[in-house]
Amino acid sequence: MEEFVVLVNPEDEVLGLMEKQQAHVNGLLHRAFSIFLFNSKGEMLLQKRAAEKYHSPNQWTNAVCSHPRNGETYLDGAKRRLKEELGITADLSEKFNFIYKADVGEGLWEHELDHVFVGTYEGDFNLNKDEVDDVRYISMEELDQELAENPEHFTEWFKIILEEYKHHF
Template identity: 85%
Template sequence: MEEFVVLVNPEDKVLGLMEKQQAHINGLLHRAFSVFLFNNKGEMLLQKRASGKYHSPNQWTNAVCSHPRDGETYLDGARRRLKEELGIDAELSEKFSFIYKADVGGGLWEHELDHVFVGTYESEFHLNKDEVEEIRFISLENLDREIAAHPENFTEWFKIILEEYKHHF
């Protein structure tokens, strides 16, 4: 099934739809969301992207990052992907939004108006292995150390979003 992203201008005015991979090839601005989940110890959930992903496979990233569908709110899209990728429901609150552009290799770009949601989760996961290789919780201090030592193990957008997150908290 072809997936489409919602193309927007910097003010989030809809310009149209485009097939997801084509939008990433063209580097066009589109809607996205990112979810940061934490446990009760304040550790962040990371997911390792599945090996079959068409870009950034086997790299660590935040709990969920994806695109709302046409007519879907950012929050509803975030909840949908939590269910589809991690098999969970979690209470989320939107913290901020911003625009970034990142070269993700292979001639592909992430150029996104990204709405960032935060939540807490302490129960079982039911991973969709087509999407997620594995998950783990990590302290922000240890995460910073890992990224500094091995930036190639993390998605380009996650490194950008994490830095933006730190400016807001």
């Protein structure tokens, strides 16, 4: 099934729809959301993208990043993808949004108006292996160290979103 993203201008006004991969080839601004989940110890949940992903396979990133469907709110899209990727539900609150553009290799770009949600989760996962290879919690100190030592192990957009997140908290 073809997936489409919602193309927007910087004010989040809808310009149209485009097949997801084509939007990433063209580097066109589209709606997206990112989810940061934490456990009771304040550790951040990371997911390792599946090897079959068409870009950034086998790289670590935040809990979930994806796109709302046409007519779907950012929050509803975020909840849908939590269930589809990690097999979980969690209370989420939107913290901020911003626009970024990142070269993700292979001639592909992430150019997104990204709404960032934060929540907590303690429990089991039912991973969709087509999307997610593994998950783990990590302290912010350990994450900063891993990012400094092995930045290539992490998605380009995660590095950008994490820095933006740190500016807000």
